[in-house]
Amino acid sequence: MILILLAWLNVLSNLIEYFEQLESYQNAKSKECQKISKTLEVPFKTPEFATDGIATIWQAMKDKANQMSNFHAEEANQIKAGPIAELTRLRGDLKGHLKDLDKEGVQGSKKVGKWMDKFVSPLPPVLFARS
Numbered sequence: 001m002i003l004i005l006l007a008w009l010n011v012l013s014n015l016i017e018y019f020e021q022l023e024s025y026q027n028a029k030s031k032e033c034q035k036i037s038k039t040l041e042v043p044f045k046t047p048e049f050a051t052d053g054i055a056t057i058w059q060a061m062k063d064k065a066n067q068m069s070n071f072h073a074e075e076a077n078q079i080k081a082g083p084i085a086e087l088t089r090l091r092g093d094l095k096g097h098l099k100d101l102d103k104e105g106v107q108g109s110k111k112v113g114k115w116m117d118k119f120v121s122p123l124p125p126v127l128f129a130r131s
Contacts (some may be wrong), residue, residue, distance in 0.1 A: 002098070005101075013091065016087045019079055024076075026073070026075045030070075030076065033065050033066075034066070040062040
């Protein structure tokens with residue numbers, strides 16, 4: 001029982017690491033898009049040029065880079081508030097159960113077994129039969 005819980009603890013830690021790296025990637029991409037946006041200076045802002053000319057194209061490229069930056073920043077925030085927060089909470093709960101098992105020893109193991117029987121349905125006997 002404890003080995004299964006430890007295995008799940010490792011699985012959760014691995015998933016948390018994955019999503020943290022994904023969040024970091026989204027943050028980095030957001031910063032890079034922001035840099036791109038800042039490098040574009042809208043040319044020909046003087047009134048002599050047509051309003052629908054190259055200045056409009058430049059402004060649209062700058063706006064698109066800003067939009068992409070905001071999109072990636074929002075993605076990073078959603079990853080942090082969603083999967084990372086939930087997986088971290090689950091990992092904390094699992095660590096708490098492991099501590100309880102260590103404190104209570106065999107009695108705790110029996111309690112967890114009864115708790116598992118209550119919430120986890122056993123496999124059908126057909127799966128255990130051999131042909």
